Amino acid sequence: MIQIEKVNKWYGSYQALVNVTESVAKGEVVVVCGPSGSGKSTLIRTLNRLEPIQSGRIVIDGVDAYGPHVKLNAFRSHIGFVFQQFNLFPHITVLENCTLAPTRLRGLKPSEARDEALTLLARVGLAAKARAYPGELSGGQQQRVAIARALAMRPPLMLFDEPTSALDPEMVGEVLLVMRDLARDGMTMVCVTHEMGFARDVADRVLFMDEGKVLERAVPSEFFARPEHPRLRQFLSDIRTPFAEAA
Amino acid sequence: MIELIDTYWLYFLVGQYPHGPLGGLALTLILAVLGLLFAFPLGLVFGIARVSPWRSVRWPVTALIQVVRGTPLLMVVFWAYFFLPSLTGQNTDQFWTMLTALVVFDAAYLAEIIRAGIQGIGKGQTESARSLGFSYLDAMRLVILPQVVRNMLPSLVNQFVATIKETSLGYIIGLTEVSFIATQINTQVLTRPAEVYLLLGLTYFILCFGLSRLAFWLERHLQQRTMAKAHA
Amino acid sequence: MTPIFDLNLLLTGTYHDWLVAGLITSLSLTGISLALALPLAIVIALIRLSPVKLLQWSGFAFVEAIRNVPLLAHLLFWYFGAPELLPTALREWLYARNVEATSAIIALTLYTAAYMSEDVRSGIRSIPGQQFEAARALGFSFVASMRLVVLPQALRVTIPPLISQTLNLWKDTSIATVIGVAELMYQAAKVESATFRSFEAFAFASVCYLGMSLLITGAAGWYQGRFPVRTA
Numbered sequence: 249m250i251q252i253e254k255v256n257k258w259y260g261s262y263q264a265l266v267n268v269t270e271s272v273a274k275g276e277v278v279v280v281c282g283p284s285g286s287g288k289s290t291l292i293r294t295l296n297r298l299e300p301i302q303s304g305r306i307v308i309d310g311v312d313a314y315g316p317h318v319k320l321n322a323f324r325s326h327i328g329f330v331f332q333q334f335n336l337f338p339h340i341t342v343l344e345n346c347t348l349a350p351t352r353l354r355g356l357k358p359s360e361a362r363d364e365a366l367t368l369l370a371r372v373g374l375a376a377k378a379r380a381y382p383g384e385l386s387g388g389q390q391q392r393v394a395i396a397r398a399l400a401m402r403p404p405l406m407l408f409d410e411p412t413s414a415l416d417p418e419m420v421g422e423v424l425l426v427m428r429d430l431a432r433d434g435m436t437m438v439c440v441t442h443e444m445g446f447a448r449d450v451a452d453r454v455l456f457m458d459e460g461k462v463l464e465r466a467v468p469s470e471f472f473a474r475p476e477h478p479r480l481r482q483f484l485s486d487i488r489t490p491f492a493e494a495a
Numbered sequence: 496m497i498e499l500i501d502t503y504w505l506y507f508l509v510g511q512y513p514h515g516p517l518g519g520l521a522l523t524l525i526l527a528v529l530g531l532l533f534a535f536p537l538g539l540v541f542g543i544a545r546v547s548p549w550r551s552v553r554w555p556v557t558a559l560i561q562v563v564r565g566t567p568l569l570m571v572v573f574w575a576y577f578f579l580p581s582l583t584g585q586n587t588d589q590f591w592t593m594l595t596a597l598v599v600f601d602a603a604y605l606a607e608i609i610r611a612g613i614q615g616i617g618k619g620q621t622e623s624a625r626s627l628g629f630s631y632l633d634a635m636r637l638v639i640l641p642q643v644v645r646n647m648l649p650s651l652v653n654q655f656v657a658t659i660k661e662t663s664l665g666y667i668i669g670l671t672e673v674s675f676i677a678t679q680i681n682t683q684v685l686t687r688p689a690e691v692y693l694l695l696g697l698t699y700f701i702l703c704f705g706l707s708r709l710a711f712w713l714e715r716h717l718q719q720r721t722m723a724k725a726h727a
Numbered sequence: 728m729t730p731i732f733d734l735n736l737l738l739t740g741t742y743h744d745w746l747v748a749g750l751i752t753s754l755s756l757t758g759i760s761l762a763l764a765l766p767l768a769i770v771i772a773l774i775r776l777s778p779v780k781l782l783q784w785s786g787f788a789f790v791e792a793i794r795n796v797p798l799l800a801h802l803l804f805w806y807f808g809a810p811e812l813l814p815t816a817l818r819e820w821l822y823a824r825n826v827e828a829t830s831a832i833i834a835l836t837l838y839t840a841a842y843m844s845e846d847v848r849s850g851i852r853s854i855p856g857q858q859f860e861a862a863r864a865l866g867f868s869f870v871a872s873m874r875l876v877v878l879p880q881a882l883r884v885t886i887p888p889l890i891s892q893t894l895n896l897w898k899d900t901s902i903a904t905v906i907g908v909a910e911l912m913y914q915a916a917k918v919e920s921a922t923f924r925s926f927e928a929f930a931f932a933s934v935c936y937l938g939m940s941l942l943i944t945g946a947a948g949w950y951q952g953r954f955p956v957r958t959a
């Protein structure tokens with residue numbers, strides 16, 4: 249589904265991605281973790297070309313993302329993207345957020361789009377909020393709507409960039425539940441997240457990034473039980489025992 | 496163009512002075528400076544009255560400000576032109592007419608800037624000053640207004656730009672400020688109106704653009720200082 | 728014996744007709760200039776926001792060149808200066824028509840568009856970049872993202888300042904007097920010199936200006952109540 253080959257990316261003189269080569273199979277769920285600033289967002293954003301790259305190749309579902317003939321908008325509409333900050337459109341209702349792209353880009357009739365959107369909203373547990381405006385929802389609810397909005401384009405692939413990091417702790421669970429449900433249905437997913445419970449239970453593979461490089465990749469059981477790279481060991485102990493020093 | 500400047504630059508800058516009354520760009524500037532200078536204290540009083548806790552103060556001033564802001568400056572100028580003489584009992588010349596109109600008009604606009612400034616500083620400051628035992632007026636004078644006036648500096652420069660532009664209306668009542676002088680020059684030269692008025696526009700532009708850049712710079716400077724303080 | 732305030736003068740007869748004709752001209756000037764200035768303002772704002780440096784810069788130059796010169800000087804230029812630059816045939820064609828009103832509309836349109844473009848620009852900039860990005864991530868094109876996501880939100884933020892620019896435009900039409908456009912102020916002055924009833928003539932004009940201003944201010948208040956700015 250995804251082939252990433254020797255991708256390099258610079259922000260000015262700062263190299264944010266260093267020779268990244270990875271692949272993700274259809275139906276696979278990959279979790280990406282790593283310290284802040286390690287290039288996780290950059291990597292996931294290059295997958296739907298929100299960021300340009302300077303060298304390398306990314307092929308998604310047979311389409312060369314940075315190739316000269318790619319129809320960028322159509323390409324992006326086949327990849328669902330969920331942002332850390334939700335980024336719902338605040339001027340229209342929850343339902344309209346979910347029907348805007350399908351009616352305009354998939355050519356659905358308003359009534360069809362509406363039915364599909366309501367089904368999706370029911371799936372994320374928010375059918376009752378269809379007429380609300382985003383500003384009237386909690387963070388967790390907004391993020392679930394954002395997932396429904398992305399799903400409304402029926403993408404074969406979903407990308408998540410720290411979908412729970414901006415949430416209050418009590419709302420993290422509801423969003424992860426939706427994501428778990430998606431994974432169970434066979435969706436191909438790449439998730440940047442620090443929710444290690446999610447990684448352990450749901451991921452098929454976990455990647456660890458630092459300083460723009462993927463330092464380790466393994467199935468969750470290996471990843472957590474026998475971390476090889478010293479940086480990863482440090483990282484895992486940091487997130488497991490945040491108050492270690494005090495204890 | 497050069498030849499035009501060469502012949503008329505002095506007339507353009509000062510009018511007939513010293514053989515007649517001062518005019519031209521100098522008059523424009525004097526009018527703008529005096530206008531803002533007199534409008535400021537009046538605007539301050541109006542602005543404070545606008546947020547006064549006493550209705551009998553707040554309402555009439557609010558009404559006055561709304562009336563002035565809903566009226567074109569030219570209307571104010573005409574009222575001053577036709578009715579100042581009967582009000583003061585003596586003939587008022589164009590200079591004082593224009594100055595009066597500018598002061599009344601600008602005071603109403605400054606009052607709104609000051610009101611916004613006072614309200615922007617927020618209840619917290621007033622409340623903490625009041626809880627220390629200051630009277631309402633002392634809290635205003637010692638705590639609120641010093642902050643408002645300091646934050647206001649960029650707005651004042653912008654208002655000065657607006658005032659310079661407003662002085663051009665003196666043209667209509669025959670005041671010999673720079674637009675009027677330009678038209679005089681145009682009547683004398685006759686053949687090159689485009690150049691004459693381009694020069695006029697350029698003159699205003701240099702003056703006003705320079706000042707608005709200054710206001711922009713001041714604003715950024717103030718912001719940075721406030722942020723530096725907040726971090727300290 | 729003439730009454731102190733001759734209301735009849737305003738309600739019927741020739742002078743009444745003159746004043747009403749002036750009012751209609753002022754309203755038309757406002758309407759036409761607004762209709763032309765709005766799209767122009769949006770184009771200028773988009774130019775200033777474009778990623779091309781040269782475009783950004785020319786948008787900036789246009790806006791500053793216009794804002795830093797008084798409307799009166801613009802009017803003088805477009806009325807006295809600009810026609811000289813036209814080819815003779817076109818000039819004569821123009822003079823055979825209403826050259827005063829044409830010049831006034833050009834000046835008012837450009838002046839208003841310059842100010843409005845700044846409001847549109849800051850309205851667009853007030854919408855967080857992630858909104859645009861989220862639209863692009865869904866597969867919308869640049870234009871569709873702007874049209875469906877950014878502009879509708881920016882509009883909510885922008886309409887109130889645009890209404891207040893319309894108020895300024897309404898008041899600014901009075902300055903067209905200077906080039907002899909027979910708008911409200913011009914007609915009031917004409918009635919004044921024909922009848923020496925300055926008070927009645929100016930009272931009529933003032934009430935019209937003020938009444939319309941109040942309507943416009945009311946519209947801004949209504950809009951903000953009806954279409955609140957929503958944030959997530």
Ligand SMILES: Nc1ncnc2c1ncn2[C@@H]1O[C@H](COP(=O)(O)OP(=O)(O)O)[C@@H](O)[C@H]1O
Binds near residue numbers: 262282285286288291
């Ligand atoms: N637009 C940008 N311009 C310059 N540097 C950037 C930009 N975005 C990210 N970076 C830098 O690239 C590095 C990786 O960023 P990011 O991918 O956001 O990290 P992560 O998501 O892992 O926290 C960081 O050092 C960050 O400062």
Ligand SMILES: [Mg+2]
Binds near residue numbers: 288289290410
């Ligand atoms: Mg990130």
